[in-house]
Amino acid sequence: MYQELLNREKKLAVIGLGYVGLPIALEFAKDFDVIGFDINEARVEMMKRGEDPSSELDATTFQNRSITFTANYEDLKTAHFFVVAVPTPVNEDKSPNLRPVLGASETLGKVIKKGDYIIYESTVYPGCTEEDCQPVLEKVSGLKTGKDFKIGYSPERISPGDKLRTVDKITKIVSGCDAESLEEIAKVYGHIITAGIYKAATIKVAEAAKIIENAQRDINIAFVNELAMIFSKMNINTHDVLAAAGTKWNFLKFVPGLVGGHCIGVDPYYLTHKAEKMGYDPQVILSGRRVNNGMASFLASRTIQMIIKEGKNPSKAKVLVMGITFKENVTDIRNSKVADIIKELKEFSIDVDVADPHASNAEVEHEYGYGLVSNPSNDYDAILVAVNHDAYLNKDEAFFKSLSSCGRPIIVDVKNLYKGKFSDKVNYWAL
Numbered sequence: 158m159y160q161e162l163l164n165r166e167k168k169l170a171v172i173g174l175g176y177v178g179l180p181i182a183l184e185f186a187k188d189f190d191v192i193g194f195d196i197n198e199a200r201v202e203m204m205k206r207g208e209d210p211s212s213e214l215d216a217t218t219f220q221n222r223s224i225t226f227t228a229n230y231e232d233l234k235t236a237h238f239f240v241v242a243v244p245t246p247v248n249e250d251k252s253p254n255l256r257p258v259l260g261a262s263e264t265l266g267k268v269i270k271k272g273d274y275i276i277y278e279s280t281v282y283p284g285c286t287e288e289d290c291q292p293v294l295e296k297v298s299g300l301k302t303g304k305d306f307k308i309g310y311s312p313e314r315i316s317p318g319d320k321l322r323t324v325d326k327i328t329k330i331v332s333g334c335d336a337e338s339l340e341e342i343a344k345v346y347g348h349i350i351t352a353g354i355y356k357a358a359t360i361k362v363a364e365a366a367k368i369i370e371n372a373q374r375d376i377n378i379a380f381v382n383e384l385a386m387i388f389s390k391m392n393i394n395t396h397d398v399l400a401a402a403g404t405k406w407n408f409l410k411f412v413p414g415l416v417g418g419h420c421i422g423v424d425p426y427y428l429t430h431k432a433e434k435m436g437y438d439p440q441v442i443l444s445g446r447r448v449n450n451g452m453a454s455f456l457a458s459r460t461i462q463m464i465i466k467e468g469k470n471p472s473k474a475k476v477l478v479m480g481i482t483f484k485e486n487v488t489d490i491r492n493s494k495v496a497d498i499i500k501e502l503k504e505f506s507i508d509v510d511v512a513d514p515h516a517s518n519a520e521v522e523h524e525y526g527y528g529l530v531s532n533p534s535n536d537y538d539a540i541l542v543a544v545n546h547d548a549y550l551n552k553d554e555a556f557f558k559s560l561s562s563c564g565r566p567i568i569v570d571v572k573n574l575y576k577g578k579f580s581d582k583v584n585y586w587a588l
């Protein structure tokens with residue numbers, strides 16, 4: 158397979174061209190003939206014009222690539238090596254929503270032929286590829302895994318907004334349904350991944366490896382978030398504590414904060430769902446989730462307490478929230494926990510303005526029902542800096558005072574950006 162792809166006798170297709178699918182498709186398209194397939198026609202039209210709908214890649218990344226973008230699944234019939242990178246969200250009740258990954262499997266079932274390869278990259282629980290997706294592929298195609306076609310799993314580890322650790326520079330875990338497929342899949346990915354390939358023992362091992370990376374991060378952040386809640390009652394700055402404790406060689410360096418987005422705050426539920434299905438009641442993972450989900454409420458309460466302590470009536474207060482994306486310097490607002498803070502402040506009848514230099518006003522309106530202010534006013538009682546966008550890093554006391562008509566503006570610094578920078582003419586608190 159690898160040699161045929163390299164000789165351009167066979168084509169590679171990527172199914173789902175979002176944060177994960179598009180960069181890998183463009184990387185493969187340097188040396189292979191690639192078909193980029195997505196069900197979202199508007200996104201496909203943008204990519205045909207050399208625009209990344211996720212705003213991560215610039216136009217030069219599309220240049221000198223052998224890639225055809227399409228929303229027509231019939232075009233996939235000319236491909237032989239398929240990479241699936243569709244979303245794996247959770248439902249309202251936090252159970253895995255497998256509709257995209259099963260939908261993509263159904264599409265592939267209609268186009269695969271004997272000798273083809275299907276590699277899943279979407280983050281799933283151990284067993285999903287072989288127990289949920291494989292039966293769909295077999296049923297729709299009438300072909301048999303191993304004998305007629307091969308499957309594999311290779312998790313993606315990129316982090317949106319990270320311009321240094323791009324897809325080619327992160328060790329790629331690969332797995333296959335048998336020894337032959339493992340070798341072939343390793344060779345195909347090895348062609349584009351300069352950081353190296355790790356061959357996992359089985360597909361389930363590769364699935365589990367990815368899901369625990371994110372669950373581990375979630376639990377570690379939950380621990381420091383819990384510390385932040387305890388220490389705020391004691392008027393101790395958590396970052397001071399972490400800096401002191403961090404002088405020990407084996408102390409793990411995590412900082413408190415909101416855990417949103419569609420990876421860290423979502424993937425652990427895939428693991429706990431599977432654990433529960435297997436009759437195991439996961440304690441640590443779910444309690445970490447609960448702590449992290451409680452942070453928005455904690456920060457909203459803290460802001461309201463500070464407003465009351467300044468002698469103000471929250472129902473007449475005006476708050477500016479700076480930053481609504483789920484992390485710094487990205488446009489993605491999905492599952493942003495800042496939105497939970499805003500919701501809670503509004504429930505106390507607080508007048509909330511939201512500003513963000515990266516988020517799209519139309520998307521925020523569509524997702525949350527309110528827009529962004531492009532020119533914040535000068536009469537805020539409190540300013541909550543929720544995201545550490547580069548544009549916010551060098552803001553000084555004069556900037557915050559210009560946003561406030563009251564004598565002593567309240568500043569809630571969720572990311573600890575301004576500690577030690579302000580005089581006592583502002584009422585400053587950092588998580």
Ligand SMILES: NC(=O)c1ccc[n+]([C@@H]2O[C@H](COP(=O)([O-])OP(=O)(O)OC[C@H]3O[C@@H](n4cnc5c(N)ncnc54)[C@H](O)[C@@H]3O)[C@@H](O)[C@H]2O)c1
Nearest residue numbers: 173174175176177195196197243245257260261279280313
């Ligand atoms: N975003 C990240 O940083 C990141 C990192 C590592 C792993 N992952 C995992 O990778 C997977 C993809 O995530 P993403 O962030 O790229 O998602 P995304 O939402 O950015 O993009 C997914 C794309 O798939 C398309 N799509 C949905 N259903 C489809 C179908 N049936 N057929 C074809 N296209 C379909 C959508 O239109 C969209 O363009 C998820 O499982 C995610 O957990 C994401």
